[in-house]
Every structure is written in structure tokens, then in C-alpha cells.
Amino acid sequence: MASQSELRSPETGTESGGEAEYRMLPVPEALTLVLAQSHALPVVELPLAQVLGMVLGSDVLAPDPLPPFPASMKDGYAVVAGDGPGEYPLVGEVRAGGVADFTLEPGQVAYITTGAPLPPGADAVVMVEETSQFGRDGAPWVRIGATVDKGADVRAVGVDVAEGQVVLGRGTRLGPAELGILATVGQAVVPVHRRPVVGVLSTGDELVEPGAALGPGQIRDSNRAALLAAVAALGGEPLDLGIAGDEADALAAALQRGIAQADILLTSGGVSMGDLDLVKPLLARLGTVHFGRLLMKPGKPLTFATVATERAGVADQAAGGAADQGAEGAHRCLVFGLPGNPVSSMVTFLLLAVPAMRQLAGATNPHWPRVQAELAQPLRLDAYRPEFHRATLQWDVARNGGRGGFVATSTGIQASSRLLSMRTANGLLLLPVGEETLPAGAVVDALVIGEL
Ligand code: AMP
Numbered sequence: 389m390a391s392q393s394e395l396r397s398p399e400t401g402t403e404s405g406g407e408a409e410y411r412m413l414p415v416p417e418a419l420t421l422v423l424a425q426s427h428a429l430p431v432v433e434l435p436l437a438q439v440l441g442m443v444l445g446s447d448v449l450a451p452d453p454l455p456p457f458p459a460s461m462k463d464g465y466a467v468v469a470g471d472g473p474g475e476y477p478l479v480g481e482v483r484a485g486g487v488a489d490f491t492l493e494p495g496q497v498a499y500i501t502t503g504a505p506l507p508p509g510a511d512a513v514v515m516v517e518e519t520s521q522f523g524r525d526g527a528p529w530v531r532i533g534a535t536v537d538k539g540a541d542v543r544a545v546g547v548d549v550a551e552g553q554v555v556l557g558r559g560t561r562l563g564p565a566e567l568g569i570l571a572t573v574g575q576a577v578v579p580v581h582r583r584p585v586v587g588v589l590s591t592g593d594e595l596v597e598p599g600a601a602l603g604p605g606q607i608r609d610s611n612r613a614a615l616l617a618a619v620a621a622l623g624g625e626p627l628d629l630g631i632a633g634d635e636a637d638a639l640a641a642a643l644q645r646g647i648a649q650a651d652i653l654l655t656s657g658g659v660s661m662g663d664l665d666l667v668k669p670l671l672a673r674l675g676t677v678h679f680g681r682l683l684m685k686p687g688k689p690l691t692f693a694t695v696a697t698e699r700a701g702v703a704d705q706a707a708g709g710a711a712d713q714g715a716e717g718a719h720r721c722l723v724f725g726l727p728g729n730p731v732s733s734m735v736t737f738l739l740l741a742v743p744a745m746r747q748l749a750g751a752t753n754p755h756w757p758r759v760q761a762e763l764a765q766p767l768r769l770d771a772y773r774p775e776f777h778r779a780t781l782q783w784d785v786a787r788n789g790g791r792g793g794f795v796a797t798s799t800g801i802q803a804s805s806r807l808l809s810m811r812t813a814n815g816l817l818l819l820p821v822g823e824e825t826l827p828a829g830a831v832v833d834a835l836v837i838g839e840l
């Protein structure tokens with residue numbers, strides 16, 4: 389493995405893989421490059437209870453109709469519609485879960501509950517509110533007070549789901565309603581794209597665990613906690629890779645371990661211009677660096693690489709058969725060298741890594757939803773880089789002459805080190821480059837990154 393001195397003395401005389409070598413890429417261009425490298429993971433079969441939030445790997449068809457029998461929609465009496473209002477003998481009953489052991493003849497009625505199969509011979513239901521029961525010669529009779537059409541209050545076979553119907557298409561993201569649909573068609577085992585295993589590695593000699601006492605020059609590692617949580621919340625399978633120091637060999641080993649185990653590796657720190665910022669040159673050595681600088685604020689040093697490895701001996705290590713993209717034994721990892729500053733790492737993760745995660749998970753639309761919002765206060769634009777300004781988006785019913793609209797309230801000072809600027813932020817305002825200050829009330833586009 390390369391030593392530190394090797395990494396800092398390349399033939400070119402500049403830092404190998406250093407930030408200065410990379411063209412500053414606009415974010416949309418970078419996202420296109422990332423998505424072109426992000427391929428859906430293989431389809432696996434999982435129990436229904438485990439697939440919430442995952443993406444369906446094939447179409448799901450209904451094997452039988454719903455309802456499978458003509459079912460009553462009401463509690464009341466099964467009748468022959470043509471009989472009309474009048475008094476009729478009660479000849480039987482059928483409750484949900486049972487079946488009639490008789491055939492209804494014209495001039496008879498049968499008690500029926502919601503969801504019960506209509507007895508043979510009956511063709512409509514009269515709800516109980518339109519009826520009254522009485523005795524005649526010791527036998528039960530029913531007074532029917534309403535005229536009903538054939539089929540009234542009866543769910544015909546297959547009205548809700550037809551036999552053979554595609555109830556869910558491949559590529560559908562499975563939410564609670566979709567899980568209900570899978571259950572109703574008997575799909576107890578579901579073909580879904582595997583969740584991406586997302587490794588999170590912090591880098592920096594100054595970092596300690598949150599529970600540790602701070603020594604001189606040390607700070608607590610916040611990026612890993614935030615990124616692991618974000619990965620889990622967004623449907624990835626988080627893999628905690630700990631903290632690596634800034635020593636080249638140890639860092640390289642930690643990177644390689646992560647690359648072998650994860651579909652996506654998120655590192656934070658070590659991608660800026662310092663002499664110990666070794667992540668870029670190490671990635672350039674291990675694989676292909678697609679870009680190393682972004683035209684954005686915050687997050688300029690974001691680096692994206694792909695690394696292909698043979699998985700010899702490592703596949704078994706990755707729990708749950710993780711990471712088996714492509715051919716047998718071959719494995720490909722997407723590596724995001726996120727900046728160290730806490731806000732920069734979160735924002736670049738959201739903008740570039742999350743769409744990649746979604747695409748690996750099989751999503752057909754990997755993008756964040758967008759809304760337009762009115763600024764609650766004036767915001768000064770950046771003269772050089774488009775800014776992703778953290779804001780709280782709220783629906784205000786009084787805006788737009790009572791039609792309502794979103795209002796964006798800035799989270800305050802936007803320093804890339806100030807994680808408090810992400811607190812309660814559910815929007816990233818897309819602020820263009822400019823010399824001016826946008827006035828309060830100006831309408832801007834915003835990515836919706838949290839619950840509205
Ligand atoms: P770097 O990109 O390594 O130069 O880091 C930039 C800044 O982010 C430095 O002030 C680091 O101390 C800080 N930083 C790096 N990693 C983390 C982390 N995991 N948690 C909190 N701060 C970090």
C-alpha cells in the first residue's frame with residue numbers, strides 16, 4: 389500500500405488526486421454521472437413483513453378474484469329483487485365466514501351479514517334499516533320496506549380485484565397500502581430489490597466517539613451518527629465502519645475493508661486541500677474517481693469514485709449476502725468521499741448519495757420532490773456557487789389570496805461547520821448564483837428532504 393510520502397510526491401509535482409486537479413462540476417452534471425453508475429441490485433425474495441419501503445422486483449398478479457364470491461355489503465336480508473316490498477318467511481341465515489346450506493326461492497328471505505356470501509337463488513340485499521322482523525304462526529317473518537334492483541348491496545365476484553389483474557407493477561415502492569395489496573393477493577413472499585449496504589467511515593485523527601472524554605485537539609465524531617441514521621431512515625442497510633485516522637496505510641486498509649463489504653461507501657473528511665487529506669489520491673489508486681469538486685455551497689470537495697474488487701473471501705463476511713452486483717465474485721462499490729464539515733457531509737449525502745441509494749434499491753425515480761416556497765426573510769445570494777440553503781418549509785393557508793403556499797424560513801447562519809443549521813430543516817432551497825439579496829416573499833425552488 390502507498391505510503392504518505394509516495395502519495396504526496398507524484399510525477400506531476402502537484403498533489404496526486406488533489407482537489408486542484410479536478411474540474412468544478414455543477415451538481416446536476418455530477419448527479420447524472422452518479423446515476424449512470426448506480427444499477428439496481430439483484431432481486432431477492434423476502435417475507436411480507438420485511439419489505440416495507442423496498443421496491444418490487446417484478447409485477448404482482450392476483451391469483452384469484454376479490455371478492456371470491458358474491459358478498460353482501462350490508463347487514464340485512466338476502467332477497468330475490470323481483471319480489472319487491474312485502475312480508476316474507478325467513479328461511480335461513482348466512483354470516484361472514486360461513487356459506488348457506490340452502491337455496492333461496494322467490495318469496496323467501498334469509499338473514500345475511502356484511503361480507504357473507506349471498507345464498508344461491510338470492511340476487512340482492514336489503515339493509516336491515518329497511519326491514520322489521522315479526523312472528524307469524526310461531527315462525528319468523530320479515531317485512532321488506534324497500535324496492536331494490538338486482539345486485540343491490542352485493543359485491544360481485546372480482547369487482548375489487550379481477551383474477552389475473554396486475555395489482556402492483558415492477559418498480560413500485562412498497563408502502564403500507566401496497567403491503568395490504570400484497571397480503572390480499574396472497575403474496576406472502578415478495579420479490580424485491582435488495583437494500584443497498586451503505587458503509588459509513590469517519591476519517592480524522594481529531595475524532596473520538598460521542599461517549600468519550602475530549603482530549604486536547606479532539607472533537608466528537610458527529611458525521612457517522614448522522615449518516616448512519618440517515619441511511620437507515622432512507623431505506624439503506626447501514627454498516628458502521630468506525631473512525632480511521634489520517635495515516636495513509638491505515639486509512640487505505642479501512643477504505644478497502646469498507647469497499648469490500650458495502651454497495652455504497654460513505655467516508656467523511658480528508659477530501660479538502662490539507663497535506664493529510666488522503667482520500668482522493670487513495671481512491672484514485674483503488675478505482676476510478678469520476679469527480680473531485682462540485683460547484684456548490686456547502687460541499688465543494690465532494691468526491692465520487694467507483695471501485696471494482698474481487699470478493700474472494702469477503703462475500704461471506706458481509707452479513708446477509710450483501711453486495712453481489714454483477715458477475716460472480718466481482719463486486720462494485722460506489723464511494724462518496726464526503727467533506728468533513730458536518731453540514732457539508734449531510735448536504736452532499738442528500739444530494740448525490742441518496743439518489744444513488746434509491747437507484748440501487750430499484751427505484752424508478754431517485755430524485756427528491758420539489759416545491760416552490762416564498763422566503764420568510766431576505767436571503768443574500770452567493771456570488772460564485774449555487775447554494776443549498778437549509779430551511780424549514782411550512783404550508784401557510786393564508787398565502788396566495790387564501791389558496792395557500794409554502795413558506796421557507798431559514799435555519800440561520802449557514803456555516804458548513806454549524807450542524808444546528810440542519811436542525812428542523814426539511815427543505816434545501818436552491819439559491820442561484822447572484823450578487824443581490826432576494827427579498828422576503830421571493831419565490832424559490834426547494835428540495836423536500838424531510839416531512840412537510
Ligand atoms: P476535513 O475535510 O478532514 O479537513 O475536515 C473538515 C472539518 O470537518 C474539520 O474541522 C474536521 O474536524 C471536521 N470533521 C471531519 N470529520 C468529522 C466528523 N466525523 N464529525 C465532526 N466533524 C468532523
Ligand code: MG
Pocket residue numbers: 591592593657658728
Ligand atoms: Mg480530516
